[in-house]
Amino acid sequence: MAEQQLFKVTIDNITIEVPAGTTILNAARMIGGDVVPPAMCYYSKLQNSGGKCRTCLVEVSKGSDKDPRPMPKLVASCRTTVMDGMEVKNITSQKAIEARKGVVEMLLINHPLDCPICDQAGECDLQDLSYGHGEDGSRFDFDKRIFDKHTLGPYIQLHMTRCILCYRCVFVADQLTQTRQHGILDRGERSEIATYIEKNLDNDFIGNVIDVCPVGALTDRTFRFKNRVWFTKPVDAHRDCPKCCGEVRLWMRGDEVFRVTARRDEWGEIRDSSNGKTGWICNECRFEKKNTSDWVIEGTTKVNRHSVIAQNKYVGLKRPPEFIEEVMDGVKQRYMLDIHNVSEVNEPEIRLDLIEGPAHSEDFEIADEKREEKENK
Amino acid sequence: MQKLLLEKDNVEGIRFYETYRREGGYKSVEKAFKMSPADIVEEVKKSGLRGRGGAGFPTGMKWSFIAKPEGVPRHLVCNADESEPGTFKDRYLMEFIPHLLIEGLIVSSFALGSNVTYIYIRGEYAWIVDILEQAIAEAKNNGWLGKNILGSGFDCEIYVHRGAGAYICGEETALIESLEGKRGNPRIKPPFPAIKGVWDRPTVVNNVETLAAVVPIINMGGDEYAKIGVGKSTGTKLMSACGNINKPGVYEIDMTISVEEFIFSDEYCGGIPNGKRLKACIPGGSSVPILPANLLLKTSKGETRMMNYESLADGGFATGSMMGSGGFIVFDEDQCVVRHTYTLARFYRHESCGQCSPCREGTGWMEKILKNIEYGKGKMSDIDLLWDIQSKIEGNTICPLGDAAAWPVAAAIRHFRDEFEWHVLNPDESQIRNYGLAHYAEPLTPKGELV
Numbered sequence: 062m063a064e065q066q067l068f069k070v071t072i073d074n075i076t077i078e079v080p081a082g083t084t085i086l087n088a089a090r091m092i093g094g095d096v097v098p099p100a101m102c103y104y105s106k107l108q109n110s111g112g113k114c115r116t117c118l119v120e121v122s123k124g125s126d127k128d129p130r131p132m133p134k135l136v137a138s139c140r141t142t143v144m145d146g147m148e149v150k151n152i153t154s155q156k157a158i159e160a161r162k163g164v165v166e167m168l169l170i171n172h173p174l175d176c177p178i179c180d181q182a183g184e185c186d187l188q189d190l191s192y193g194h195g196e197d198g199s200r201f202d203f204d205k206r207i208f209d210k211h212t213l214g215p216y217i218q219l220h221m222t223r224c225i226l227c228y229r230c231v232f233v234a235d236q237l238t239q240t241r242q243h244g245i246l247d248r249g250e251r252s253e254i255a256t257y258i259e260k261n262l263d264n265d266f267i268g269n270v271i272d273v274c275p276v277g278a279l280t281d282r283t284f285r286f287k288n289r290v291w292f293t294k295p296v297d298a299h300r301d302c303p304k305c306c307g308e309v310r311l312w313m314r315g316d317e318v319f320r321v322t323a324r325r326d327e328w329g330e331i332r333d334s335s336n337g338k339t340g341w342i343c344n345e346c347r348f349e350k351k352n353t354s355d356w357v358i359e360g361t362t363k364v365n366r367h368s369v370i371a372q373n374k375y376v377g378l379k380r381p382p383e384f385i386e387e388v389m390d391g392v393k394q395r396y397m398l399d400i401h402n403v404s405e406v407n408e409p410e411i412r413l414d415l416i417e418g419p420a421h422s423e424d425f426e427i428a429d430e431k432r433e434e435k436e437n438k
Numbered sequence: 439m440q441k442l443l444l445e446k447d448n449v450e451g452i453r454f455y456e457t458y459r460r461e462g463g464y465k466s467v468e469k470a471f472k473m474s475p476a477d478i479v480e481e482v483k484k485s486g487l488r489g490r491g492g493a494g495f496p497t498g499m500k501w502s503f504i505a506k507p508e509g510v511p512r513h514l515v516c517n518a519d520e521s522e523p524g525t526f527k528d529r530y531l532m533e534f535i536p537h538l539l540i541e542g543l544i545v546s547s548f549a550l551g552s553n554v555t556y557i558y559i560r561g562e563y564a565w566i567v568d569i570l571e572q573a574i575a576e577a578k579n580n581g582w583l584g585k586n587i588l589g590s591g592f593d594c595e596i597y598v599h600r601g602a603g604a605y606i607c608g609e610e611t612a613l614i615e616s617l618e619g620k621r622g623n624p625r626i627k628p629p630f631p632a633i634k635g636v637w638d639r640p641t642v643v644n645n646v647e648t649l650a651a652v653v654p655i656i657n658m659g660g661d662e663y664a665k666i667g668v669g670k671s672t673g674t675k676l677m678s679a680c681g682n683i684n685k686p687g688v689y690e691i692d693m694t695i696s697v698e699e700f701i702f703s704d705e706y707c708g709g710i711p712n713g714k715r716l717k718a719c720i721p722g723g724s725s726v727p728i729l730p731a732n733l734l735l736k737t738s739k740g741e742t743r744m745m746n747y748e749s750l751a752d753g754g755f756a757t758g759s760m761m762g763s764g765g766f767i768v769f770d771e772d773q774c775v776v777r778h779t780y781t782l783a784r785f786y787r788h789e790s791c792g793q794c795s796p797c798r799e800g801t802g803w804m805e806k807i808l809k810n811i812e813y814g815k816g817k818m819s820d821i822d823l824l825w826d827i828q829s830k831i832e833g834n835t836i837c838p839l840g841d842a843a844a845w846p847v848a849a850a851i852r853h854f855r856d857e858f859e860w861h862v863l864n865p866d867e868s869q870i871r872n873y874g875l876a877h878y879a880e881p882l883t884p885k886g887e888l889v
C-alpha cells in the first residue's frame with residue numbers, strides 16, 4: 062500500500078500535517094487549545110454525525126494550493142475535509158465568531174435554562190458553549206417552546222425542552238443497538254425526539270444515549286436529583302463484563318456510587334478502552350452496579366476536560382452590577398423564574414425554599430408518592 | 439411568440455397517447471435513440487438550457503458531472519415536488535401534457551444511462567399521480583418504455599413516488615432521502631448526488647420543466663434552441679403568474695420580453711384589476727427577494743428590466759431579485775408587505791426540517807417578531823433584530839432553505855422599511871388600513887393610462 066498522503070493545513074496561522082481525509086475539526090483537535098471549534102452534534106465515534114448544530118463553522122480563506130480561492134460561505138469544520146495547503150480561520154475570523162454567536166443565541170432561545178435543577182449542569186456542553194462563545198443576555202422575548210417530559214423506561218428520562226436536536230442519540234441507537242425505537246418526529250422547531258407511542262427504550266446499549274447527549278435532554282433516572290455532578294468525585298473502575306468493555310467511571314461521594322458513566326476524553330467523547338473494545342458500556346454496568354464491591358477501583362480520574370467541574374474554569378467572571386432585589390423592584394429572587402413551571406422537571410408543590418439545607422432525592426420521592434396518592438384517588 | 443412546451447396544450451385529448459403521438463409526440467425519442475448518449479448530452483450543453491427548478495444551473499454541465507463507475511446503476515430523478523408558494527408551472531405541464539414529461543424522461547434517461555427513473559411528485563398532487571401513471575402505462579404499451587426500447591437494447595422503467603407534504607423534500611438531497619424511505623432531511627454536501635445519490639448511486643435530479651425542455655432541444659437541435667432568448671437565458675420559460683392580475687395562469691415566454699410587458703400586456707397577465715397600481719412583485723417564487731415597482735420595471739441603472747435570468751438578477755440583492763422557479767406574484771397598492779412577509783415567515787417556519795439550529799430556531803423567531811409587528815405589538819428595535827436574525831441564518835445552514843427563509847425578510851426590510859416603521863408607529867391604524875403605495879411606486883401610471 063502506498064504511504065498515506067499527508068496534507069498541510071494552516072488553522073489560525075498554526076500549520077500542521079494531517080492524513081488526507083481528516084476533517085478540519087479533527088485537524089484542529091490535533092493542534093489543540095483555543096483553535097478547536099466547539100462541536101455540539103459531531104461525535105467522532107458515531108458515523109454520519111455532525112454538520113447540524115453549526116457551532117463549528119469556520120472560514121476557509123484559502124481552499125488549497127491547487128485552488129487557492131476562499132470558500133464563499135463559512136463551512137462546518139466537522140464535515141469538511143482538509144485539502145493540501147488549505148488555510149482556515151477560526152478564532153482569527155470575525156465572521157466565524159459572529160456566526161457562532163448567532164448560533165449560540167439560536168440554540169438558547171428555546172432552551173429552558175433550568176440549569177439549577179438539571180442533572181447535566183456542570184458537565185453540559187451547552188453551558189460551556191454559552192459561557193465560551195455566547196453573548197450575555199438574550200433578545201428573545203417570547204414564550205419558550207415547551208414539550209411534555211417523557212419517561213423512557215426505568216432508566217432514561219427525556220426532557221425534550223432541553224434538547225438541541227443533535228441527533229447523536231439517534232445514531233447511537235442505529236449504530237450500537239439492534240433496533241432503533243426512537244427517532245425524530247415532526248419537523249422544524251416542533252421536531253422532537255420521541256418513541257411515537259410512548260415506549261420504553263430497552264436495549265443493552267441504549268444507556269449510551271445519556272453519555273452522548275450534549276445537554277440534559279436525556280438523563281439517567283437512577284441518578285435523577287440524587288446529587289450535583291460537581292459534588293461527586295469521578296473514579297475510574299472496571300469489572301469483567303461479558304457484554305461490554307467494563308471500563309467505566311464511577312461518580313462517588315464517600316463510599317456511595319451515585320452514577321456510572323463511560324469514560325470520556327478531553328472532547329467529551331467516549332474513550333476507547335484498554336482491552337481493545339469500544340468504550341461504550343452496557344446497561345448492566347451503567348444502571349445495575351452501584352456498589353463499590355461490584356468494581357475494581359483504579360483510582361481517581363484525572364479530569365482533562367475543561368468544564369465547570371474543572372476548577373478555576375471561570376475565574377474572572379463578572380458579577381452582575383446590581384443586586385437582583387434592587388433591579389426587580391424589591392421582588393425576591395425566588396419569584397423571578399418559576400423553574401418548576403418552565404422545565405416541568407419536578408412538581409410545583411415542592412417549595413425548594415422551604416426545604417432546610419440542600420434538597421435530597423427523598424424530598425422528591427415524597428412528592429412523587431403524594432402525586433400518586435392524588436392520582437389514585 | 440414561439441412556444442415549445444405549451445404549443446399543443448389546447449389540443450383536445452392531448453393528455454392521451456393517441457392524440458399526443460398524432461401531434462408529433464415521441465419523435466425526439468426516435469431521434470435520440472439514433473444518437474449516442476454523449477451526443478445527447480452535447481446537444482443539451484449546446485442548447486444552454488438552465489435548470490428550471492430554481493437555481494438555474496446549466497443542465498448539460500450537470501449531466502456531464504455524473505460519475506460513471508463500472509457496474510453501478512445510475513438514476514435520473516424528476517423533481518416534481520413543486521411546493522414553492524406561487525409556483526405551479528410543473529403542475530400545469532404534468533396535468534395537461536403528461537406525455538411531454540414522459541418523453542423528456544425517456545430521452546434523458548437514455549442520455550444518462552438510467553434504467554430506473556423516478557418521478558418524485560408532491561403528495562398533494564394526488565390526481566396528477568393517476569394521470570402520470572396512465573401516461574406511463576400508455577407509453578409502455580406502445581413500446582416506449584420497458585425492455586429493449588425501439589430495439590436499441592436500452593431498458594427503462596419510470597416509477598412515480600408520492601411525497602408526503604413537505605416543501606423541504608423539493609431540495610434534491612432531501613428528496614433523495616425521502617425517496618429512499620427515510621425522513622426528508624437534506625444531506626450534508628459533499629458528496630453531491632452526481633457522485634452519491636439515490637442508494638449511494640450516481641444520480642441526477644432535474645425539475646419537470648427542465649426535463650420536458652429536452653424534447654424540443656432534441657427535436658430542433660441544441661444550436662437552434664440556443665437562438666431563442668438572450669444571452670445565457672436560452673429557450674422558453676414557463677411562468678406561473680398569480681396575485682393581483684387580471685389573468686393568472688401559466689404562460690410560456692421566451693426570455694426577451696420586458697417585465698412591464700409581461701404584467702400589463704393582454705397576452706400575459708393582462709394588467710392589474712380595478713385600475714389599481716402596481717406596488718411590488720416577487721418575480722420567481724416565494725424564496726426570491728421582493729421588488730418594489732420602481733425597481734421591478736427598471737434596473738437601478740435605468741435599463742428596462744427583462745424577464746430573464748440575468749436581467750432579473752441585475753443589481754444583486756441590493757436592487758435586484760432572481761428568476762427562481764418562475765412563480766410570479768404581483769401585489770397591487772392595497773397589499774400589505776408586512777403581512778405578506780409574516781405569511782412567508784410562517785411558511786418557512788413550518789417547512790424547516792429542523793436539522794440545523796439557525797434555520798430551526800431562527801425561522802420561528804422571525805415569525806414571532808413579524809406577527810407582533812403585523813398585529814400592532816411591534817417595537818422599533820424589532821426591525822433591526824429581524825435584520826440581524828436573517829443575517830445569522832443566511833449562508834450558515836445546511837441547505838438553501840435557510841437562505842430562502844432569510845431573503846424575503848431581508849428584501850422586505852431593505853425596500854419597505856418605512857412600511858414596517860409605520861406599522862410600529864401606528865399600531866391601531868395598521869389594523870384597519872394598509873400602508874398603501876408610499877413613495878416607491880410613484881413614477882408609475884395605472885393601467886388605463888398606459889399606451
Ligand SMILES: Cc1cc2nc3c(=O)[nH]c(=O)nc-3n(C[C@H](O)[C@H](O)[C@H](O)COP(=O)(O)O)c2cc1C
Pocket residue numbers: 488489490491492493494495497500517518519520521522605606607608609610611643644645646648649837838839842
Ligand atoms: C427548500 C428547497 C425546495 C426546493 N423545491 C424544489 C421543487 O419543488 N421543485 C424543483 O424542481 N426544485 C426544487 N428545489 C431545487 C432543487 O434542489 C434542485 O436544485 C432542482 O431540482 C434541480 O433541478 P434543475 O437543475 O432542473 O433546476 C428546491 C430547493 C430547495 C433548497
Ligand code: SF4
Pocket residue numbers: 606623624789790791792793794795797798835836837838839840841
Ligand atoms: S436549512 Fe433548514 S431545512 Fe435546510 S437542512 Fe437546515 S434546518 Fe433543514
